[in-house]
Amino acid sequence: MTTATRQGPLAHIKVLDLTRVRAGPTCVRQFADWGADVIKIESPEHMEVSDGWGGLRDGPDFQNLHRNKRSLALNLKDPAGLEVFYKLVESADVVAENFRPDVKFRLGIDYETLRKINPKLVYASISGFGQDGPYAKRPGFDHIVQGMAGLMSVTGHPDSGPMRAGIAVADVGAGLYCAMAVMTALLERQTSGQGQWVQVSLLQAMIAMLDFQAARWLFLGEIPVQAGNDHPTSIPTGVYPTADGHINIAAGEQAMFRRLCDALQRPDLMQDPRFDSEEGRSLNRHALNPLLAQITRQRSSAEWIAAFEAGHVAAGPINRMDQVFADEQVRHLGMAQPLAHPRLGEVEVVAQPFGLSRTPSQLRSVAPDRGEHSAQILAGCGYSAEHIERLRSAGVI
Template structure:
């Protein structure tokens, strides 16, 4: 039975992005069927140096399910080609420094003159206006300014970055969500919108309850290491053969945990009886639990606690994660055929929508692979295409 068209297959997207945040946004759209045309400079250069070599794993994971063309947006002819594409598009996504798109003449207002229905998505480091608008911004800068590095790591360790580019990834996800909201609005109003976010805004949004500890309670969160900052006991505990995560912070879970592991006496111990007392005596409690969990292997504790309904789990390296039976069942590593690299496996889209496959349909294209094809779709004949190549417009 043939699969129906993917949910976003009716939308045409122009991808002007580079590095990671913007491509992450477009990947969300492309994975669900959007017709994406990625525009890159004819010379290539180091525009995507942050994602590494074109045939490297990072670049391949970012730009699958797209077509690719080259186009010199700094030239008058290149902008003319771009505007022809924009006139037919539903969405444009860019993550240039906030003022660059205006210099190139490919900003929202310029595009809206030829296509008032366009939904134009932008990601910048710090916002489209304000005192830092034109500053260059990358993920780690946002992690620092957004407060994340002050609450990551062991107490007293000093600032620590998170092990993934979380501001890039979340800003890309938030922008994709905003674009979809604007497309839904367009179905009612017929009007396009400029949707924009920044690494800084995304990072602050991701602070979530840690931020409201300050905005509501006036409390400045500190580093808590592997312990949950407010739910105790939740953290990493030693076993006879490694470590495990245990989350037993609520009263019901706390009592289940104590009974399951044979520490029943802690339930009525005044030092640990309530959430407040457990928080106050966190170090002593963690030491008591650690002394107990170190006596048996991780797998035994996981079986025992799972049976008791207490959240727990192993702490994997990435190779162990990808070979876990549940991860394999979820199909989080999906194969795709690449004309140069052969069959490769990339990280799957995390959403599951009934009736649709989340298989990766096509590998990341080569530089300019679809240039001539897209130009023909815009009405250029072979002679005109050859002339554009000769003048290095494409």
């Protein structure tokens, strides 16, 4: 990857990526896709330290998370390796890490150490529970945080017990919040000329993403409970059976429910005193939902979707992943983007979900092999070929 091919609104930004597993790489991917020079710093092969993925480097998850990066294999436990890292920090804009909170201090790569080298540095730390406090040293895993933050208590059917979300929502949420925080710090730096330490935890991100459910407790003292596929308050909003599967309907608002009744050819439902108000429908959901299910079972999913679209009723199919990427709107939006992999041939990864009219994101390269760009990166810092070879021979890179 050359400077010429690396374009975009963040092409002037250099990120040193010490992150691993998911939350950290999710953050850094936001910079890589928008043109930043992201240097993924990994332990050399001889140290037998993985990125948390074992032998799955060519797998879809690793490739999707680490595209558009360069890789430098560097032993940070070796004084010579630490010297190289400090040299890189001199010209870096961002350092991102998600080690356990104490590890950065033990390695000598904490914020206070690095800001003495580069006062403009924005240093991003993602942890499970925060950089300090009673839980700071606990291992932070998405599944654990989903439970601790309350998500599992409001997910699933009441008779099924706690239920985790089907994606790593705490990891991804923390990564995206961290990217936004780093962007904010970079913008502030334009005024102050100073960097700062950005801190995000999975626990904080997950609680923030609970949003209105968390606000119900803070404002009203209400403890939200599991509502299955129903919306907690707006009914009917949920999953309904059809002749050949299931569909989603969202018609809790008064005008939308009226249109739903018209599309179902059941205007009497709107006149029923149990269902003629939003509050009544929420209170009487166990009576309304079976009635709606009896009706929706009479036609196929496609027929109902067409009828609801014609009647301006919010509804949609419940797709498997193959159906998601076959959907005409998803294809139109270009959410699957191709990349050429040297071993796997053409592969597809998930595109960025937002666009900029003048400076769009770019998918330029697949995830790098470990240390693929070590010589290139060090040469760019002024190291001679002989010096680079000595570092390689000593196992530093």
